[in-house]
Amino acid sequence: MRSKTSYFNPALYKKNLTRFWPLWGGASVLGALAPLALLTVMLQSGGFGRRISTPLEFTLGYYSVVTWFLPALSLVYAALCALAAWGWLYNPRSAGMYHSLPITRKGLFATNFLSGLSMMLIPYAVTGALSVLVSAAAAGVDPAGLLVTILCVLGESLFFFASATLVVFITGNPFAFAAFYFIFHFLAAGAEWLAARLMSMFYFGVDRAYEGVLEFLSPVMFLTRKPSVDASYRQIVTPDGWIDNGVLESVTLVNGWYIAVYALAGLALLGCAWALYRRRRSESAGDVVAVGWMKPVFRYGVALCAAFTGGMVLYSIFCEGFQTRTTAGAAPMAACMAAAGVLGYYIASMLLSKSLRVFRGSWKGALATVLASAALCFAVAADPFGLEAWVPRAEEVQSLLFYTSGLNGNSLHSELTDPAAIQEVLEAHRAILAERDTLDRQRLPEKGYRHVWIILEYFRDGEDESAGRSYSIPCTPALIEQSEALRKLAALAVSPAVQEANIFSSVYGPDQTSRLTGGYLSRLYNPQTGESDSLDLTAEQAKVLEGAIRRDIQAGHFGKTMFLPDEDYDRAAYCGQLELYYSLTSLTGRWTGPRSVSVYLDLSVYSTETVKALESLGLTDETHRLLTCAERDAVEGRLPAGLENPYSFPAAGSIVYPEAAYVYPGESF
Amino acid sequence: MIQVTNAVKRFDGFAALDGATLSVPAGSVYGLVGPNGAGKSTLIRCLTGIYRQDEGELTVDGQGVWENEALKCRIAAIADDWYYFPQASVRDMCRFLRGFYPTFSLERYEKLKEVFQIDERRPLRRLSKGMQKQAAFWLTLSAMPDYLVLDEPVDGLDPVMRRQVWSLVLGDVSQRGTTVLVSSHNLRELEDVCDHVGILDHGKVLLERSLAQLQDNMVKLQVVFKDGGGVPEDLEVLHASHVGRIHTLIMRMGAAEATNRLAVYEPMLVDAVPLTLEEIFIYELGGADYAVKDIVL
Numbered sequence: 001m002r003s004k005t006s007y008f009n010p011a012l013y014k015k016n017l018t019r020f021w022p023l024w025g026g027a028s029v030l031g032a033l034a035p036l037a038l039l040t041v042m043l044q045s046g047g048f049g050r051r052i053s054t055p056l057e058f059t060l061g062y063y064s065v066v067t068w069f070l071p072a073l074s075l076v077y078a079a080l081c082a083l084a085a086w087g088w089l090y091n092p093r094s095a096g097m098y099h100s101l102p103i104t105r106k107g108l109f110a111t112n113f114l115s116g117l118s119m120m121l122i123p124y125a126v127t128g129a130l131s132v133l134v135s136a137a138a139a140g141v142d143p144a145g146l147l148v149t150i151l152c153v154l155g156e157s158l159f160f161f162a163s164a165t166l167v168v169f170i171t172g173n174p175f176a177f178a179a180f181y182f183i184f185h186f187l188a189a190g191a192e193w194l195a196a197r198l199m200s201m202f203y204f205g206v207d208r209a210y211e212g213v214l215e216f217l218s219p220v221m222f223l224t225r226k227p228s229v230d231a232s233y234r235q236i237v238t239p240d241g242w243i244d245n246g247v248l249e250s251v252t253l254v255n256g257w258y259i260a261v262y263a264l265a266g267l268a269l270l271g272c273a274w275a276l277y278r279r280r281r282s283e284s285a286g287d288v289v290a291v292g293w294m295k296p297v298f299r300y301g302v303a304l305c306a307a308f309t310g311g312m313v314l315y316s317i318f319c320e321g322f323q324t325r326t327t328a329g330a331a332p333m334a335a336c337m338a339a340a341g342v343l344g345y346y347i348a349s350m351l352l353s354k355s356l357r358v359f360r361g362s363w364k365g366a367l368a369t370v371l372a373s374a375a376l377c378f379a380v381a382a383d384p385f386g387l388e389a390w391v392p393r394a395e396e397v398q399s400l401l402f403y404t405s406g407l408n409g410n411s412l413h414s415e416l417t418d419p420a421a422i423q424e425v426l427e428a429h430r431a432i433l434a435e436r437d438t439l440d441r442q443r444l445p446e447k448g449y450r451h452v453w454i455i456l457e458y459f460r461d462g463e464d465e466s467a468g469r470s471y472s473i474p475c476t477p478a479l480i481e482q483s484e485a486l487r488k489l490a491a492l493a494v495s496p497a498v499q500e501a502n503i504f505s506s507v508y509g510p511d512q513t514s515r516l517t518g519g520y521l522s523r524l525y526n527p528q529t530g531e532s533d534s535l536d537l538t539a540e541q542a543k544v545l546e547g548a549i550r551r552d553i554q555a556g557h558f559g560k561t562m563f564l565p566d567e568d569y570d571r572a573a574y575c576g577q578l579e580l581y582y583s584l585t586s587l588t589g590r591w592t593g594p595r596s597v598s599v600y601l602d603l604s605v606y607s608t609e610t611v612k613a614l615e616s617l618g619l620t621d622e623t624h625r626l627l628t629c630a631e632r633d634a635v636e637g638r639l640p641a642g643l644e645n646p647y648s649f650p651a652a653g654s655i656v657y658p659e660a661a662y663v664y665p666g667e668s669f
Numbered sequence: 670m671i672q673v674t675n676a677v678k679r680f681d682g683f684a685a686l687d688g689a690t691l692s693v694p695a696g697s698v699y700g701l702v703g704p705n706g707a708g709k710s711t712l713i714r715c716l717t718g719i720y721r722q723d724e725g726e727l728t729v730d731g732q733g734v735w736e737n738e739a740l741k742c743r744i745a746a747i748a749d750d751w752y753y754f755p756q757a758s759v760r761d762m763c764r765f766l767r768g769f770y771p772t773f774s775l776e777r778y779e780k781l782k783e784v785f786q787i788d789e790r791r792p793l794r795r796l797s798k799g800m801q802k803q804a805a806f807w808l809t810l811s812a813m814p815d816y817l818v819l820d821e822p823v824d825g826l827d828p829v830m831r832r833q834v835w836s837l838v839l840g841d842v843s844q845r846g847t848t849v850l851v852s853s854h855n856l857r858e859l860e861d862v863c864d865h866v867g868i869l870d871h872g873k874v875l876l877e878r879s880l881a882q883l884q885d886n887m888v889k890l891q892v893v894f895k896d897g898g899g900v901p902e903d904l905e906v907l908h909a910s911h912v913g914r915i916h917t918l919i920m921r922m923g924a925a926e927a928t929n930r931l932a933v934y935e936p937m938l939v940d941a942v943p944l945t946l947e948e949i950f951i952y953e954l955g956g957a958d959y960a961v962k963d964i965v966l
Binding site: 006009010011012014015019091092093094095096097099100101102103104105106107281282283 | 680717720739746750756765770
């Protein structure tokens with residue numbers, strides 16, 4: 001008597017689509033707005049062919065949507081479609097009706113899944129079809145690009161809808177579904193962030209919030225970051241030698257295969273969803289967690305997350321103010337984590353039992369949560385992997401990024417590849433760690449202490465692998481005298497390799513050509529009028545100044561003001577700023593056409609070569625003077641009270657040069 | 670024939686069905702009665718494939734119901750909380766159900782339209798509870814099922830419509846041999862329509878009989894003894910009461926046998942009167958310990 005089983009019921013499929021037409025209809029209308037808007041813009045801008053003139057440019061647009069927009073859109077829309085297709089499971093009445101119908105669960109599963117997937121794909125199909133029409137009318141169609149785009153949309157839709165379907169069968173009500181679904185998609189990234197935050201609270205210098213090690217488990221983030229568009233342009237050289245807007249030659253979706261992998265993962269999730277549905281009890285409708293064995297996972301998972309997040313929040317509120325170091329204390333953090341963990345444990349228990357009466361007999365679970373939270377906290381604080389003391393070996397570092405803030409608002413930002421310079425940075429890093437106990441201090445009793453930030457980012461295998469440290473260390477005149485680490489940092493600040501990278505790395509590189517086009521010199525003081533003036537520089541003048549700057553860099557003149565105390569800094573640093581203009585052209589197609597870039601230089605009395613060059617070019621003279629900050633303050637009447645005489649300027653030709661003006665720490669006349 | 674053998678269904682450790690066993694003969698109207706929480710709805714949900722029993726067997730025509738699509742095509746049910754799509758009208762639900770029940774008859778649907786007189790285009794959510802129930806009967810009877818499973822079916826129907834609905838159901842029983850399993854917490858409701866009755870309490874079937882069996886096994890007699898005497902002590906009666914000289918006796922035997930037994934006392938009057946279903950159950954189950962009072966009140 002048992003006859004063949006149907007895996008698809010047309011009546012149910014049709015009913016699903018007709019019931020929820022506002023969902024996919026509304027999404028289709030919204031999606032259709034994009035190609036229609038593009039069409040309108042193209043018509044307004046003087047007909048087709050003005051803005052997007054080739055099929056490849058449409059493909060570039062499709063790929064950009066796939067990489068930037070599609071994952072987040074699919075994430076949200078899949079949740080809505082899953083609720084439409086499977087929402088009946090959350091209501092005991094509707095679940096009863098569906099399951100009493102003459103159709104097997106296999107048939108219900110397949111039909112509802114196809115209904116939901118159809119609801120997902122219809123708006124994409126409508127939008128895609130209109131886009132193809134606009135593309136065909138404007139420039140033609142690139143079949144390969146279109147096919148890749150369709151496959152990407154299908155793959156992501158399948159994955160996100162399958163993941164939503166799985167969450168449907170784990171949960172028993174729509175609120176739990178929404179919470180679980182979004183947690184499911186961000187759990188790995190969130191957990192990594194929490195762990196990194198906890199480590200950064202414990203470990204001196206480890207201040208990385210998120211590195212994305214587990215990002216592949218947070219697909220929407222992974223799919224937004226990993227696949228990318230690679231466009232190559234053929235460049236056109238104009239008769240006057242300029243490289244003009246290029247012609248798009250090829251567009252490639254880089255790492256598009258990840259989408260295929262996720263689509264396959266979607267099939268696996270679908271299999272899990274089916275396995276859960278087979279075991280799912282209809283009476284679980286309304287529960288937070290519909291799968292029995294997942295209830296303890298949920299309970300202790302919530303407790304763990306609460307221990308991490310709540311523990312750190314409680315610590316910040318109640319304990320951080322009592323810290324004597326920049327790093328957190330393990331015992332108070334353990335107490336906070338245990339308290340927050342217990343809170344999470346009971347909240348999860350209340351959600352599971354849909355009752356507030358969960359305390360009786362629950363002490364064992366609560367105790368387990370306390371012990372686990374505290375053990376976890378102490379385990380992290382013990383730094384079992386030696387993250388705090390880690391310094392890479394020189395041979396492991398291909399390049400590094402060195403950033404340090406100065407004491408006076410100035411900073412250095414250098415990307416270094418020179419092995420000698422890398423070695424210097426590593427030694428400074430080791431020196432900082434060697435003086436950890438001195439430098440890891442929250443407050444200093446000394447007057448006028450400040451913190452400087454040192455950020456080190458080490459790269460291996462290009463930029464694929466990186467690890468970084470970030471130190472906030474106190475900097476006082478006394479410490480500068482005593483601290484080997486600070487002395488090494490000061491030496492790094494004047495290092496030619498570091499300064500060369502700091503000043504010129506943005507304009508000179510293997511992937512671009514640079515042309516110096518001019519410059520600008522600002523805040524030159526005219527004692528006769530009492531006003532400031534600025535000067536435009538010609539390309540020739542800029543060229544001369546660039547040479548002088550390089551001589552200053554080689555002589556170690558730049559960077560000497562980084563760690564000067566306020567008064568010394570004011571006497572050494574010029575207010576005037578030199579700006580050099582460059583025109584850059586990409587050799588790899590990263591951008592088209594020339595791009596203007598400015599390089600700013602803070603001059604000081606130490607940059608003697610540059611100051612001399614300015615004089616020799618006639619850019620500074622009696623009526624165009626560079627003033628130090630102290631001189632500027634004097635001119636503007638900001639002398640400290642009690643000083644009656646205004647600042648007297650040195651006569652022309654007797655500009656005070658650095659050797660006579662200031663002795664840099666560690667130097668002598 | 671519906672056969673339930675030692676069915677057990679637990680919810681978080683609580684056994685809603687605790688070894689229930691019953692048998693619904695083909696073509697019969699079986700009344701499943703029991704107080705609230707007895708397990709009637711759970712049993713019905715198991716029989717319609719909504720729940721899967723933890724233990725025991727539930728078969729219809731010898732086949733398990735669970736995931737048996739072909740068999741479920743022959744079973745139609747009206748749940749106590751009948752579900753319809755929020756925006757749907759009777760006509761929409763008709764179209765939907767036609768896609769599932771191969772036997773769904775549009776001809777019947779059209780005929781029943783005259784009986785129920787509900788605007789088939791009106792959204793069901795705008796109908797009163799009673800009219801929604803009528804719509805449920807309209808659609809379910811149009812599916813022409815071999816087995817009709819009804820959970821508290823006439824709640825919310827007015828007396829006229831109750832009669833009408835039962836008339837339709839019994840018409841199907843007599844003309845098409847439909848087997849009906851109907852649950853109710855009210856014996857009086859089922860008295861006029863059932864030919865078999867089972868009592869379910871705490872997940873167990875305490876008793877099931879055909880109405881004929883029950884009536885053959887128990888008799889209610891009104892007797893007047895000579896000289897105004899009382900009930901003889903050697904006479905086995907389940908229950909005795911009297912108003913003046915008229916004694917009312919309930920005896921566990923047929924009417925003829927009871928009359929013969931009484932003949933030796935030369936009564937002045939012996940008259941057999943019909944027993945209500947309520948009385949049969951009260952006396953059959955002894956009245957005490959069981960939830961019969963909950964069923965009849």
